[in-house]
Amino acid sequence: MMEFINFYLIPGLALGAIYALGAIGISMIFGILRFAHFAHGDVMTLGAYGTLTAVWLTGLHPLLALPAGIVLAVLAVLLADKIFYKPLRDLPTIYTVIASFGVALIIRSLVQLIWGSQNEVFIRGVQKPILLFDLIRVSLLHLESIAIIVMAALALHFFLTRTKTGRSMRAVSDNPELARVAGLDTEKVVRSTWIIGGSLAAIAGVLSGLDTNIQPNLGWNLILPMFAATILGGIGKPMGALLGGMVIGLIEELSAYPWITDEPLINPGYKTATAFLIMVILLIFRPQGLLKGRLL
Amino acid sequence: MDPVGLLFYLVAFLIAGGIYAILCLALNVQWGYGGLFNAGIAGFFAVGAYTSALLTAAPAQSHLGGFQLPVPVGILASALTAGITGWAVAKICIRLKSDYLAMASIGIAEILRMVIVNEDWLTNGSLGITNVPRPFDGLLQGREADLLFLAIVWLIVGGVYLICNRLYDSPWGRTLRAVRDNEDAARAVGKDVDAFRLQTFVIGAALMGIAGALSAHYFRFLSPEATEPLLITFLTWVMLMAGGSGNNKGAIVGALAVWAIWSMTEILTNRLPAEVATRSSYIRMLLIGLLLQFVLQKYRSGLIPERSPVFDKDQDKTHG
Numbered sequence: 001m002m003e004f005i006n007f008y009l010i011p012g013l014a015l016g017a018i019y020a021l022g023a024i025g026i027s028m029i030f031g032i033l034r035f036a037h038f039a040h041g042d043v044m045t046l047g048a049y050g051t052l053t054a055v056w057l058t059g060l061h062p063l064l065a066l067p068a069g070i071v072l073a074v075l076a077v078l079l080a081d082k083i084f085y086k087p088l089r090d091l092p093t094i095y096t097v098i099a100s101f102g103v104a105l106i107i108r109s110l111v112q113l114i115w116g117s118q119n120e121v122f123i124r125g126v127q128k129p130i131l132l133f134d135l136i137r138v139s140l141l142h143l144e145s146i147a148i149i150v151m152a153a154l155a156l157h158f159f160l161t162r163t164k165t166g167r168s169m170r171a172v173s174d175n176p177e178l179a180r181v182a183g184l185d186t187e188k189v190v191r192s193t194w195i196i197g198g199s200l201a202a203i204a205g206v207l208s209g210l211d212t213n214i215q216p217n218l219g220w221n222l223i224l225p226m227f228a229a230t231i232l233g234g235i236g237k238p239m240g241a242l243l244g245g246m247v248i249g250l251i252e253e254l255s256a257y258p259w260i261t262d263e264p265l266i267n268p269g270y271k272t273a274t275a276f277l278i279m280v281i282l283l284i285f286r287p288q289g290l291l292k293g294r295l296l
Numbered sequence: 297m298d299p300v301g302l303l304f305y306l307v308a309f310l311i312a313g314g315i316y317a318i319l320c321l322a323l324n325v326q327w328g329y330g331g332l333f334n335a336g337i338a339g340f341f342a343v344g345a346y347t348s349a350l351l352t353a354a355p356a357q358s359h360l361g362g363f364q365l366p367v368p369v370g371i372l373a374s375a376l377t378a379g380i381t382g383w384a385v386a387k388i389c390i391r392l393k394s395d396y397l398a399m400a401s402i403g404i405a406e407i408l409r410m411v412i413v414n415e416d417w418l419t420n421g422s423l424g425i426t427n428v429p430r431p432f433d434g435l436l437q438g439r440e441a442d443l444l445f446l447a448i449v450w451l452i453v454g455g456v457y458l459i460c461n462r463l464y465d466s467p468w469g470r471t472l473r474a475v476r477d478n479e480d481a482a483r484a485v486g487k488d489v490d491a492f493r494l495q496t497f498v499i500g501a502a503l504m505g506i507a508g509a510l511s512a513h514y515f516r517f518l519s520p521e522a523t524e525p526l527l528i529t530f531l532t533w534v535m536l537m538a539g540g541s542g543n544n545k546g547a548i549v550g551a552l553a554v555w556a557i558w559s560m561t562e563i564l565t566n567r568l569p570a571e572v573a574t575r576s577s578y579i580r581m582l583l584i585g586l587l588l589q590f591v592l593q594k595y596r597s598g599l600i601p602e603r604s605p606v607f608d609k610d611q612d613k614t615h616g
Contacts, residue, residue, distance in 0.1 A: 084592075112581075272407075280400070280403075
């Protein structure tokens with residue numbers, strides 16, 4: 001039982017936190033700008049490398065150096081929106097999807113040009129796990145990830161329900177024409193979406209980098225489970241995406257638990273495939289997601 | 297460079313360019329005719345490559361099969377398996393907005409890559425499959441064999457081109473473009489929109505499988521790196537957008553033009569000093585990414601824009 005909690009449940013929640021932070025942004029962008037943002041994973045990568053550089057320069061702990069990564073990721077998405085996405089906004093959104101595919105490649109090749117393609121780590125050496133009540137052994141990072149996602153959930157809920165910008169965002173997501181007629185500043189809403197999406201992506205990138213290592217494909221390898229989380233939560237429902245990310249992360253880790261025999265239920269090499277399987281089942285039976293998101 | 301070396305550089309260029317031309321024609325059927333976004337081209341390419349390689353290679357302990365079947369059988373089988381894969385993907389999400397198809401197609405490509413790397417008994421994992429034969433092996437040796445293979449590739453390109461053109465002009469193709477340009481109107485006149493889209497996606501996927509098979513036979517060797525998703529999927533998209541979506545001539549011209557840019561930048565970057573050269577391949581990626589953005593914004597109809605068939609009474613025999 002303790003083994004289940006220590007090696008499957010808590011890592012699952014921590015992985016879920018990474019997916020959730022990415023999926024919130026994807027879901028918001030899908031809801032407000034109406035396209036699947038394929039470059040979101042690479043924004044995460046950029047956030048991780050930005051933070052890494054700040055760690056190199058200042059020697060701070062990666063979580064304290066996070067603002068550097070956030071600034072870099074937000075600048076990147078704002079720039080990408082201005083140069084590459086905005087000129088295509090009057091066309092069918094599928095052109096913007098293609099453009100975001102291109103932006104993913106542009107960010108990745110820039111990362112490889114600037115930082116090279118070797119693996120990097122934030123902190124060298126093995127991190128000792130923390131022992132709680134002599135029973136629960138958790139890594140500090142997993143606790144931090146879970147704490148961050150709880151804070152993010154609270155902040156997001158407050159932002160969406162209590163602030164003017166948050167409420168305008170929900171309005172635009174629910175009915176863009178009505179929102180425009182009502183005089184909401186759509187461009188401002190779009191900008192806020194990118195800032196929030198980019199910031200959360202950078203945090204997710206750093207957490208993922210802390211968990212394993214940092215390399216140029218870090219974010220791209222996570223895009224599939226994050227899309228699955230977005231669909232699971234319902235497009236345009238940030239809180240749903242958060243929940244979806246946690247569920248996908250948990251299922252991925254728990255799928256490797258020896259449920260029936262002594263062998264892992266699913267070969268760990270196929271962990272990501274479980275996310276895809278969930279996505280396929282959702283697309284067949286419930287494409288609007290669990291929280292009744294919009295079916296675009 | 298000596299003339300013979302240059303000639304065979306050109307041969308290698310045209311073989312790879314021909315394989316990309318088939319991929320580009322296939323994507324044109326899906327995107328140019330049907331408006332369907334496929335982000336998993338590499339996946340269908342890989343299915344085709346592994347099908348044909350396993351069916352035609354010499355028997356080996358390290359992977360499934362090695363059935364030594366004739367190469368044409370392998371190529372036809374690869375079209376079949378890739379088509380079936382395409383059918384499964386399309387069946388699930390064809391009724392949804394195209395973004396969902398994009399997510400699902402990239403998903404299937406990633407899963408297939410995982411299967412190829414993990415299932416040693418089937419594909420010999422990252423070590424790959426050796427002794428994949430070429431058609432008419434043994435007839436010619438060395439560089440002459442490359443010339444023969446070049447001829448075969450471009451014969452197939454020609455065949456695919458004719459089929460695609462026929463599809464475009466046919467009532468089927470016209471209905472498809474009606475679906476692409478105005479889905480509601482097509483539905484209103486009683487066209488089964490989802491069925492047309494499904495068929496388009498399957499035809500495109502099958503053609504991508506053929507391209508994969510040809511590349512396995514060309515290199516005589518197949519490993520997971522040969523189906524690198526980024527390069528194949530991405531280059532094909534840039535080729536089609538630059539060449540002209542909806543136009544088959546444009547697809548071929550785009551494939552050759554972008555492949556020429558890609559190959560020539562390689563020659564240039566190879567001349568850079570060693571410490572810069574290792575990173576220079578990323579500059580090429582960056583340039584291709586920027587090229588795509590430029591085409592999307594300023595040049596959407598491409599080098600040879602789409603031209604709808606003109607109704608000509610004297611030539612039109614099918615409609616009297």
